[in-house]
Amino acid sequence: xxxxxxxxxxxxxxxxxxxxxxxxxxxxxxxxxxxxxxxxxxxxxxxxxxxxxxxxxxxxxxxxxxxxxxxxxxxxxxxxxxxxxxxxxxxxxxxxxxxxxxxxxxxxxxxxxxxxxxxxxxxxxxxxxxxxxxxxxxxxxxxxxxxxxxxxxxxxxxxxxxxxxxxxxxxxxxxxxxxxxxxxxxxxxxxxxxxxxxxxxxxxxxxxxxxxxxxxxxxxxxxxxxxxxxxxxxxxxxxxxxxxxxxxxxxxxxxxxxxxxxxxxxxxxxxxxxxxxxxxxxxxxxxxxxxxxxxxxxxxxxxxxxxxxxxxxxxxxxxxxxxx
Amino acid sequence: xxxxxxxxxxxxxxxxxxxxxxxxxxxxxxxxxxxxxxxxxxxxxxxxxxxxxxxxxxxxxxxxxxxxxxxxxxxxxxxxxxxxxxxxxxxxxxxxxxxxxxxxxxxxxxxxxxxxxxxxxxxxxxxxxxxxxxxxxxxxxxxxxxxxxxxxxxxxxxxxxxxxxxxxxxxxxxxxxxxxxxxxxxxxxxxxxxxxxxxxxxxxxxxxxxxxxxxxxxxxxxxxxxxxxxxxxxxxxxxxxxxxxxxxxxxxxxxxxxxxxxxxxxxxxxxxxxxxxxxxxxxxxxxxxxxxxxxxxxxxxxxxxxxxxxxxxxxxxxxxxxxxxxxxxxxxxxxxxxxxxxxxxxxxxxxxxxxxxxxxxxxxxxxxxxxxxxxxxxxxxxxxxxxxxxxxxxxxxxxxxxxxxxxxxxxxxxxxxxxxxxxxxx
Numbered sequence: 001x002x003x004x005x006x007x008x009x010x011x012x013x014x015x016x017x018x019x020x021x022x023x024x025x026x027x028x029x030x031x032x033x034x035x036x037x038x039x040x041x042x043x044x045x046x047x048x049x050x051x052x053x054x055x056x057x058x059x060x061x062x063x064x065x066x067x068x069x070x071x072x073x074x075x076x077x078x079x080x081x082x083x084x085x086x087x088x089x090x091x092x093x094x095x096x097x098x099x100x101x102x103x104x105x106x107x108x109x110x111x112x113x114x115x116x117x118x119x120x121x122x123x124x125x126x127x128x129x130x131x132x133x134x135x136x137x138x139x140x141x142x143x144x145x146x147x148x149x150x151x152x153x154x155x156x157x158x159x160x161x162x163x164x165x166x167x168x169x170x171x172x173x174x175x176x177x178x179x180x181x182x183x184x185x186x187x188x189x190x191x192x193x194x195x196x197x198x199x200x201x202x203x204x205x206x207x208x209x210x211x212x213x214x215x216x217x218x219x220x221x222x223x224x225x226x227x228x229x230x231x232x233x234x235x236x237x238x239x240x241x242x243x244x245x246x247x248x249x250x251x252x253x254x255x256x257x258x259x260x261x262x263x264x265x266x267x268x269x270x271x272x273x274x275x276x277x278x279x280x281x282x283x284x285x286x287x288x289x290x291x292x293x294x295x296x297x298x299x300x301x302x303x304x305x306x307x308x309x310x311x312x313x314x315x316x317x318x319x320x321x322x323x324x
Numbered sequence: 325x326x327x328x329x330x331x332x333x334x335x336x337x338x339x340x341x342x343x344x345x346x347x348x349x350x351x352x353x354x355x356x357x358x359x360x361x362x363x364x365x366x367x368x369x370x371x372x373x374x375x376x377x378x379x380x381x382x383x384x385x386x387x388x389x390x391x392x393x394x395x396x397x398x399x400x401x402x403x404x405x406x407x408x409x410x411x412x413x414x415x416x417x418x419x420x421x422x423x424x425x426x427x428x429x430x431x432x433x434x435x436x437x438x439x440x441x442x443x444x445x446x447x448x449x450x451x452x453x454x455x456x457x458x459x460x461x462x463x464x465x466x467x468x469x470x471x472x473x474x475x476x477x478x479x480x481x482x483x484x485x486x487x488x489x490x491x492x493x494x495x496x497x498x499x500x501x502x503x504x505x506x507x508x509x510x511x512x513x514x515x516x517x518x519x520x521x522x523x524x525x526x527x528x529x530x531x532x533x534x535x536x537x538x539x540x541x542x543x544x545x546x547x548x549x550x551x552x553x554x555x556x557x558x559x560x561x562x563x564x565x566x567x568x569x570x571x572x573x574x575x576x577x578x579x580x581x582x583x584x585x586x587x588x589x590x591x592x593x594x595x596x597x598x599x600x601x602x603x604x605x606x607x608x609x610x611x612x613x614x615x616x617x618x619x620x621x622x623x624x625x626x627x628x629x630x631x632x633x634x635x636x637x638x639x640x641x642x643x644x645x646x647x648x649x650x651x652x653x654x655x656x657x658x659x660x661x662x663x664x665x666x667x668x669x670x671x672x673x674x675x676x677x678x679x680x681x682x683x684x685x686x687x688x689x690x691x692x693x694x695x696x697x698x699x700x701x702x703x704x705x706x707x708x709x710x711x712x713x714x715x716x717x718x719x720x721x722x723x724x725x726x727x728x729x730x731x732x733x734x735x736x737x738x739x740x741x742x743x744x745x746x747x748x749x750x
Contacts, residue, residue, distance in 0.1 A: 003483060007485060007489075010483065017544065018496065020540075024519075026516070
């Protein structure tokens with residue numbers, strides 16, 4: 001009797017095993033199952049709210065299509081470039097003037113005498129403050145995609161995402177040299193630019209900073225193309241730059257701190273001059289999902305201007321303490 | 325000239341190695357630093373070629389040593405330690421892959437799909453145990469297969485199942501083998517690997533469901549010794565059939581059997597055939613009647629089996645990814661009210677024409693229709709042979725291991741009081 005019970009139990013267990021195999025293989029595939037390979041960044045988009053020291057103080061719609069570039073002059077006037085035109089606003093968002101042109105401006109900066117430098121696809125165009133076309137520089141490369149321009153009193157630095165290089169011109173359009181090309185002898189790794197986001201900025205001492213997005217770094221170069229220093233870390237965490245290629249844009253504050261904007265995980269952060277995370281300006285929840293191309297500018301009051309091309313807005317962030 | 329060629333080869337080899345040494349990444353891989361821990365994959369990394377060759381050498385040596393221990397030394401203890409060593413090497417060190425059992429599928433797929441590359445190692449793992457079995461019986465099961473070794477460790481209280489139950493349960497491996505071959509031949513799935521119960525133990529990681537599955541099997545293995553080997557293992561079917569032709573199979577007694585019956589209950593696998601002597605053979609007329617019945621029955625069973633298999637071809641093909649996708653595309657109402665299945669999303673984004681998908685699915689269904697006939701016919705044949713085996717009793721004067729079912733573990737040897745020197749084999 002006991003033997004039969006044991007055999008019965010053992011057989012039952014064996015049948016459970018076989019039953020599991022049959023059920024799992026033939027029957028356990030529910031229709032409409034969730035995608036196990038879904039690209040889900042929701043967990044990574046969460047961040048520590050204690051780090052968030054900025055808040056949105058103002059926002060306005062520039063009234064341009066496909067806005068890509070923003071710049072601020074020393075008087076605090078805001079220049080926004082987009083499809084077929086540039087508009088100029090005062091610091092409260094009131095329209096001061098505008099001018100038109102044919103085509104798309106991908107980036108904007110201010111040059112000598114209030115001139116406006118625009119990256120127009122493969123070349124640079126210079127307009128007077130009144131909107132008169134002054135110069136149209138020749139494309140430096142047949143594959144050029146101009147994504148950012150930065151100017152000092154002497155030079156104009158033009159970032160070309162197509163050729164993966166930064167050009168140094170004078171204000172008359174004379175090309176001096178190419179910066180950042182791969183040069184193992186001088187320990188220059190070269191720019192890795194997988195997407196058309198390749199920003200340049202001038203630091204507080206007039207030094208050139210370039211976003212090497214594929215390496216998730218900001219690199220400082222001397223005007224003659226020497227790599228001076230770099231910082232940055234690839235990380236999904238808040239301290240680093242996430243995704244294939246970030247930061248997509250950056251700006252530099254008066255104290256030398258860096259403001260960075262990322263795509264993928266949409267966020268704006270501030271780093272110390274040494275590259276240590278100081279605080280968060282805007283978190284992914286404050287942007288539409290999939291927002292790319294958050295161009296940045298800093299005005300003389302220290303306010304951070306974020307150009308949001310999805311909401312078609314200029315969004316101004318201020319430090320919480322300063323606002324109070 | 326030969327020497328010069330040799331030098332040239334060495335220089336070429338050296339150059340290739342040095343050139344590779346200068347290679348740099350075209351695009352540096354980002355090293356993300358997050359709190360996220362990468363899950364450990366359960367798949368072992370591919371073996372280096374030298375190690376793969378070593379595996380084959382070790383397999384050959386293990387088979388040779390086990391065969392020597394079984395047939396020459398007749399040492400149960402030796403076989404036991406050999407099986408532990410195999411468990412350590414083929415199980416835990418090699419993480420159970422590639423194994424002879426799973427190799428059935430690789431060989432099948434290579435036979436049906438010429439674009440599928442099958443490494444020589446896999447062929448060796450498939451063929452070597454069969455060759456040894458053909459000459460010496462299932463010594464592979466005794467001391468080389470890590471699955472068997474693991475199950476042997478938990479067989480604390482084995483019970484006898486009886487010949488009828490053994491015969492019924494013994495059909496399952498044939499079904500499993502047939503399905504494994506069908507799904508491998510159609511490129512659908514490797515079901516032996518999917519339901520490999522012990523690989524999770526060897527790799528220290530498996531899904532929760534698989535751990536329960538393995539645990540249940542081992543639990544049943546306390547009472548039913550080696551349940552996987554006896555009632556599931558598809559490779560066991562091949563070994564069983566091959567072993568029946570083995571010339572030098574393990575014998576219980578080294579000399580003439582004295583019918584002491586000491587070995588009768590020694591086998592935990594019910595693999596000892598009791599004597600069928602001249603006192604109890606079936607009468608000649610009845611045997612003839614049975615034989616005619618079997619000769620008529622087997623083709624009928626093959627036909628019924630084949631017909632049934634062909635009728636089931638759509639059910640069998642339902643797990644094929646192409647057929648399943650085509651079915652979902654054809655019947656969107658099947659997921660109405662639910663999120664769109666990700667297969668559909670992926671299919672739509674790929675831009676493949678629906679007509680092409682249907683044509684491919686139809687081709688797969690055709691394969692399953694043919695496969696269903698063959699599978700069903702095969703199972704009908706096996707069923708017929710099982711009935712034949714039970715109806716046609718064979719003359720057998722001594723206690724002997726059943727050549728097909730015996731794992732050559734050598735347990736019965738220890739029970740035999742006959743010494744080789746006292747009575748030379750007849």
